[in-house]
Amino acid sequence: MKLEFIGHATFYFEAGTVKALIDPFINNNPAAKIKTTDIKKLTHIFITHGHGDHIGDAVELAKTHDALIITNAEIAGYLAEQGVRVHPMHIGGRTNFEFGRVKMTPALHGSSIKTENGTRDGGNPGGFVITIDGQTLYHAGDTGLTMDMKLLEIENIDMALLPIGGNYTMDTTDAIRAVEFIRPKKVIPMHYNTFGLIKADPKEFKSLVKDSEVIILEPGDSINF
Ligand code: NI
Ligand code: MN
Numbered sequence: 001m002k003l004e005f006i007g008h009a010t011f012y013f014e015a016g017t018v019k020a021l022i023d024p025f026i027n028n029n030p031a032a033k034i035k036t037t038d039i040k041k042l043t044h045i046f047i048t049h050g051h052g053d054h055i056g057d058a059v060e061l062a063k064t065h066d067a068l069i070i071t072n073a074e075i076a077g078y079l080a081e082q083g084v085r086v087h088p089m090h091i092g093g094r095t096n097f098e099f100g101r102v103k104m105t106p107a108l109h110g111s112s113i114k115t116e117n118g119t120r121d122g123g124n125p126g127g128f129v130i131t132i133d134g135q136t137l138y139h140a141g142d143t144g145l146t147m148d149m150k151l152l153e154i155e156n157i158d159m160a161l162l163p164i165g166g167n168y169t170m171d172t173t174d175a176i177r178a179v180e181f182i183r184p185k186k187v188i189p190m191h192y193n194t195f196g197l198i199k200a201d202p203k204e205f206k207s208l209v210k211d212s213e214v215i216i217l218e219p220g221d222s223i224n225f
Contacts (some may be wrong), residue, residue: 001014001015001132001133001135001137001159001162001224001225002014002015002182002222002224003088003159003188003222003223003224003225004132004220004221004222005138005188005190005217005218005219005220005221005222006026006029006031006034006161006196007023007029007030007031007032007034007219007220008023008025008029008030008031008053008129008190008191008194008220009022009025009053009054009139009141009142009161009163009190009191010024010025010026010029010032010056011023011139011161011190012020012039012201012210012222013130013137013170014100015100015132015133015135016099016132016133017043017099018043018044018099018100018132019041019043019044019045020042020044020045020046020048020067021039021041021042021044022045022047022048022096022128022161023046023047023048023053023054023056023141024045024047024055024057024058024061025052025053025055025056025057025148026039026054026056027056027057028052028056029053029056029192029194030194030195031194031205031219032083032219033135033219033220034220036060036061036064037129038055038143039061039065041065041105042061042064042065042067042091043065043067043068043099044067044068044069044070044071044097044099044159045058045061045062045067045068045070045072046069046070046071046128046130046139046156047069047070047075047109048071048107048125048126048127048128048139048140048141048142049072049075049107049109049111049122049125049126049141050074050075050078050112050113050120050122050123050125051111051112051122051142052109052114053194054141054142055075055113058079058084059082059084060089061077061196062079062085063083063084063159067085068085068086069084069085069086069087070085070086070087070089070097070102070121070128071086071087071088071089071111072088072089072090072091072104072122072124072126073088073090073123074111074121074122075111075113075122075123075124075177075205076088076089077103078115078150079115081215084198085137086100089102089104090104090123090124090126091104091105091124091126092104092105092106094146097143099132100132100133101130101131101132101224102129102130102131103128103129103155104126104127104128105126105127105129105138105140105141105152106125106126106143106146106148107124107125107126107127107140107142107143107199108124108125108139108143108144108145108146109142109143109144109168109169110125111123111124111125112198114225118153118210119210122215124128125141125142125143125144125208126141127139127140127141128141129152129155132135134160135159135225136155136156136157136159137154137156137157137158137190138152138155138157138159138160138161138182138184139161140160140161140162140163140178140195141163141170142163142168142191143163143170144169144170145170145174145175145177145178147181149178149181149182150181151181151188152181152182153181153182157182157183157184157185158184158185158186158209158225159184159185159186159188160179160182160184160186160187160188160212160224161187161188161190162175162178162179162187162188162189162190162201163189163190163191163192164189164190164191164192164202164205165191165193165194165197165199166192166198166199166200167193167197167198167202168197168198169191169198170206171200172189172200172201172204172208175189175205176205176208176209178211179209179211179212180211181213183211184212185213186212186213186214186215187209187212187214187215187225188214188215188216188217188224189202189205189206189214189216190200192208202214202216203216
């Protein structure tokens, strides 16, 4: 799987025929070095929860590329009304797609959607465990530390994307505990330093994590795992 960090909590990955974005917050993302027009092909979009820095440019991108949006049922219902293709899932649900297996995981956070007609229910916030060709990627979404993360150990996660910015999500201290619960092979910190309220030092996080390899990516960096 090839994984690229776009910035904040936004990642792009490629595996076989799948070209996907997770939480496609690009054009207004202060950390992103690209715009949506730089994305040439997209087959799937995953959305963890309803907040603007996660739904981002999903509608525009889904329309441009005819990409399938995979998200919780409430967000899927909202986006379907805007004429995009959706696959609704929910927390704890696992399903097989043509490209691999996807499970939605719980997140301890909010999920309301800001619309032109006020705020709309975005269901429960979540994360995704995505398995393609034997490689498993976990995007935690925005979340605090939870005991539920202990259950992720049995998913044999190769790569975990964990928020460390604090204030709205886990800080570095709690993210270190999350790594101990999840026991992934590799970890990439995310959701830090994009805005003033989520300042964190990824090098400190890296120096304190013991049994997993921490990889710090700058926006635009990509890795294969
Ligand atoms: Ni959020
Ligand atoms: Mn967020």
